[in-house]
Amino acid sequence: MPPGLHTEPGWPFPVRLDFNEIVAGAQTLFVVAALLFVLCLAACAITGEKKRYRAMAVSIAGLVLFGTIGWMALRPAIVDAYPTSFYVPTQPYAAPSIARGAPLYAANCAACHGVDGRGDGVLASRLPIRPADLTETHIFAHSVGDIFWWVSNGRANGVMPGFADKLTPDQRWDLINFVLARAAGSLTRATGSQVTTAAAPPLPDFAFEQHRAQNTLSQTLKTGPVLLILFAPPAHQARFEQLATLEPRLGAAGLRIIAVDLAQPTKITAVGAASAAPFVANVSDDVRATLALFRSATDGGETELMLDRGASVRVRWTTNGADGLADAATLLSDAVRVASIPVAAANHAGHAH
Numbered sequence: 001m002p003p004g005l006h007t008e009p010g011w012p013f014p015v016r017l018d019f020n021e022i023v024a025g026a027q028t029l030f031v032v033a034a035l036l037f038v039l040c041l042a043a044c045a046i047t048g049e050k051k052r053y054r055a056m057a058v059s060i061a062g063l064v065l066f067g068t069i070g071w072m073a074l075r076p077a078i079v080d081a082y083p084t085s086f087y088v089p090t091q092p093y094a095a096p097s098i099a100r101g102a103p104l105y106a107a108n109c110a111a112c113h114g115v116d117g118r119g120d121g122v123l124a125s126r127l128p129i130r131p132a133d134l135t136e137t138h139i140f141a142h143s144v145g146d147i148f149w150w151v152s153n154g155r156a157n158g159v160m161p162g163f164a165d166k167l168t169p170d171q172r173w174d175l176i177n178f179v180l181a182r183a184a185g186s187l188t189r190a191t192g193s194q195v196t197t198a199a200a201p202p203l204p205d206f207a208f209e210q211h212r213a214q215n216t217l218s219q220t221l222k223t224g225p226v227l228l229i230l231f232a233p234p235a236h237q238a239r240f241e242q243l244a245t246l247e248p249r250l251g252a253a254g255l256r257i258i259a260v261d262l263a264q265p266t267k268i269t270a271v272g273a274a275s276a277a278p279f280v281a282n283v284s285d286d287v288r289a290t291l292a293l294f295r296s297a298t299d300g301g302e303t304e305l306m307l308d309r310g311a312s313v314r315v316r317w318t319t320n321g322a323d324g325l326a327d328a329a330t331l332l333s334d335a336v337r338v339a340s341i342p343v344a345a346a347n348h349a350g351h352a353h
């Protein structure tokens with residue numbers, strides 16, 4: 001697709017290659033087999049040219065052998081593809097889109113996939129195929145374009161209907177952003193109080209007002225990791241005072257704090273907690289609803305998430321978790337560690353036109 005031409009790139013084949021589907025060992029095996037295959041091909045041509053037929057027969061045997069091995073190693077990487085497989089979302093992976101997607105999900109998908117997306121909707125038991133659990137890692141194994149195709153045209157021989165007639169393309173992308181954010185939130189709960197190398201999928205972008213300035217998560221992450229505090233009233237005065245004292249040192253280590261009150265309407269937050277702790281941010285209801293996906297109701301009042309520069313959660317503490325909330329020394333050392341984590345290229349869910 002020519003850059004700058006904002007038409008979606010259609011995919012003409014029924015299959016595509018996805019190297020994420022094969023394990024690292026098989027990838028190496030494929031590369032080695034492919035190299036040997038090419039060598040045998042060259043040997044075949046040379047021996048044929050020189051009319052050394054015995055050597056040529058050996059080369060042909062090599063071709064068959066390495067061709068077969070290479071094919072077998074590659075086989076799992078050949079996955080089903082659809083015309084929309086390489087589409088990029090028209091709606092960015094951010095709070096406004098996710099907030100629009102949530103009611104669309106409730107109206108169109110919850111009956112089968114369940115209110116929480118676990119595949120246990122009221123209609124689920126009556127279907128010949130069980131609806132997929134939309135909160136597990138495998139949802140991220142598909143390209144967003146593949147998911148767009150299923151939501152548009154249905155799945156499992158029509159057991160899941162298509163929504164192309166009912167929902168506009170933008171609405172379908174909103175829905176997909178919501179499903180991905182909810183899955184990311186649910187997977188994030190598996191992150192513990194030790195810095196993890198296997199991060200959950202990223203948080204969506206959101207806008208907030210802090211220190212009387214407008215900002216977004218993605219802008220803030222450009223300068224370093226973020227400690228995102230999601231809390232419900234009563235505000236945790238002692239914790240906030242501790243963090244307020246610590247903020248300059250954390251800031252020097254490159255860490256920014258953003259605290260969001262998930263229950264309060266914006267105005268009350270502004271007068272109440274914000275005056276006590278300058279890092280408490282004002283957010284819209286859309287942002288509050290989106291971030292609620294990343295807090296567990298049983299956290300004892302507060303969830304603290306340390307995000308790497310790619311917006312993935314690397315450490316997670318809750319008030320009533322096994323280790324409680326982190327102390328000053330842990331926050332400082334974890335901030336340095338998380339800042340040093342190299343971040344992979346932009347996630348496909350994060351890019352939009």
Ligand code: HEC
Pocket residue numbers: 105108109110111112113123127129130131132134138139142147150151155156159160161163175176179
């Ligand atoms: C009539 C029931 C039904 C409705 C309504 C429905 N689905 Fe499905 N969905 C299914 C079934 C059944 C499958 C197939 C599971 C399989 O192939 O193993 C499925 C599969 C999927 C998958 C593929 C998941 C995967 O990893 O393989 C996605 C994504 C999905 N549905 C999203 C949605 C969304 C979004 C909506 C709402 C717009 C929706 N579905 C509405 C029944 C339904």
